[in-house]
Amino acid sequence: MMRTTHVETSVYYFKDDGMIPNNSELPVILYPGALRGEEQNTEKIFNKHNWRNSWTGGVFPYHHYHSNSHEVLGVIKGSVKLHIGGEKGIILTASAGDILVLPAGTGHKKLESSLDFQLVGAYPDGMSYNTHTGDKEERPQVLREIARVPLPDQDPLLGTEGPLLVHWGKAENPN
Numbered sequence: 001m002m003r004t005t006h007v008e009t010s011v012y013y014f015k016d017d018g019m020i021p022n023n024s025e026l027p028v029i030l031y032p033g034a035l036r037g038e039e040q041n042t043e044k045i046f047n048k049h050n051w052r053n054s055w056t057g058g059v060f061p062y063h064h065y066h067s068n069s070h071e072v073l074g075v076i077k078g079s080v081k082l083h084i085g086g087e088k089g090i091i092l093t094a095s096a097g098d099i100l101v102l103p104a105g106t107g108h109k110k111l112e113s114s115l116d117f118q119l120v121g122a123y124p125d126g127m128s129y130n131t132h133t134g135d136k137e138e139r140p141q142v143l144r145e146i147a148r149v150p151l152p153d154q155d156p157l158l159g160t161e162g163p164l165l166v167h168w169g170k171a172e173n174p175n
Contacts (some may be wrong), residue, residue, distance in 0.1 A: 007034050051072050051122040086134070
């Protein structure tokens with residue numbers, strides 16, 4: 001397994017849309033093709049870099065988010081079209097080998113997928129996660145929870161030298 005410390009990424013910022021809080025300080029990070037050819041090692045790689053409490057499956061077909069943890073999704077089979085950032089967000093297509101990191105509060109929803117679609121999900125430090133759908137009565141509590149979620153100490157792909165630390169580190173130290 002050989003990777004360099006430089007991988008291509010795309011970053012996307014999302015504002016609170018009134019239903020889905022998103023995370024205006026931390027971007028969603030897409031690592032296109034980062035694990036192409038190594039999909040079978042996705043869970044092992046995430047776990048090695050302290051992104052644990054992992055699972056294999058799909059994505060809910062409705063807008064939802066996690067207020068108490070960040071999440072990494074690694075596509076291991078097939079492809080998926082996701083709506084990221086709530087109704088006012090964007091549509092991203094991901095396929096086997098792609099990785100997507102969602103900061104706490106970021107809305108995501110499966111729009112469609114190939115029949116063989118499967119991904120691995122995991123959370124920094126193996127945190128337990130909750131699931132919210134944008135109900136008005138949950139707003140004050142989830143906004144407090146999102147603000148308290150700590151930054152991960154490692155990038156899920158490259159550990160201590162990965163792009164997540166660069167992109168999210170800027171949010172921590174805006175100077």
